[in-house]
Amino acid sequence: MRATIQRNYQRVPSQDSEVVEKSPGLSTSKAAIIVGFIFLSSIIALGFVYRQFPDLEENERQHLKLPWDLEDAKHLGLVLDRYKDKYFYEVLLGVFLVYIFLQTFAIPGSLFLSILSGFLFPFYFALLLVCCCSAIGASLCFFLSNILGKKVVKKFFPERAAQWSKAVEKHKNNLLNYMIFLRVTPFLPNWFINLTAPVIGVPLFPFALGTFIGVAPPSFVAIQAGQTLHTLTSTRDAWSWTSVTVLSLFAIISLIPVLLKQKLKEKFE
Incomplete structure (x- = not known):
């Protein structure tokens, strides 16, 4: 199995994969220390931002925390509003x-921040904010994965990484559209894409741009739900047949350039 995975990694001839393969210099312990230092620095930065916030009343201060569920998002939204x-x-x-922090370290909760953004800000401003945060956070996660992710993915997700490596090789000439398709559809979780992308040779540019574009449709649904945050009882309330249809339509649109390119290639060959 390990030999198969190694062959799959070597099939993707990208500059990023060459860097990963040619620079195994950092040991797992050193890589973990570097990532841990970056994590602690990020916590300190968030603490500094927290201290700059105005004094809150005692009953409000308890709600100024990361939203782990819809109720947390509701209470936090009321305080921030x-x-x-x-x-x-x-x-x-x-x-x-906070959004970038969650995306960078693959911590759950960004969905509730997307909903919260829809509650706090005008729709299109919130959509731009969420897309930018997703792209920046995913790119930072990309860099951290270059440091430590290769070892983690090969250890805990060898089969899935091998399968996706084959898919990347198959779509290497259409990686931007492929990344958009993965972001729009729920086939692979975003945290898994962020961790494995640099490991199996996806270049940074199509990764970041594909993330920015691809997260827009699902974020559209979450932000729209956030505008009625006070009436939501579950994240399932944000979904409807209309939203599912919209996401499916965007997924199909992302594949149209690929299909057209293949048709033209077959025609002229």
Whole structure:
């Protein structure tokens, strides 16, 4: 199995994969220390942003935390909405940095921040914010995965990584459309894509741009739900046949250039 996976990794002739293969210098322990240092530095930065926030009442302070479920998002949204007009940039910076932090370290909760953004900000501003945060956070996760992710993926997800490596090789001439398709559809979780992409040779540019474009349709649904956050009882309420149809349509559109390219190639060959 390991030999098969190694062959699959070597099939993708990208510059990023060459860097990974040719620079195994960092041991797992050193790589873990570097990632741990970056994580602690990020926590300190978030703590600094927290201290810049205005003084809250005691009953509000308990809700100023990462939203792990819809109720947390509701309470946090009410607190931030109260201070948003007077401290707009502090609130915006807080949402921006926390979103990137979650994406960078593959921590669950970004869905609730997308919903929260729809509650706090105008629709199109919130959509741009979520797409930018997703692309930046995923790119930072990409770099961390170059340091430590290869060892983690090969150890815990060898079969899935091998399968996706074959898919990358198959779509190497259409990686941007392939990344958009993966982001729009729920076939692979975003955290898994972020961790494995640099390991199996996906270049940074189509990865980042594909993320920015591909997260827009599902974020559209989450942000739209956030505008009625106070009435939501479950994240399932954000989904409807209309939203599923829209996502399916975007997924098909992302594949049209690939199909056309293949048709033209077959015609002229």
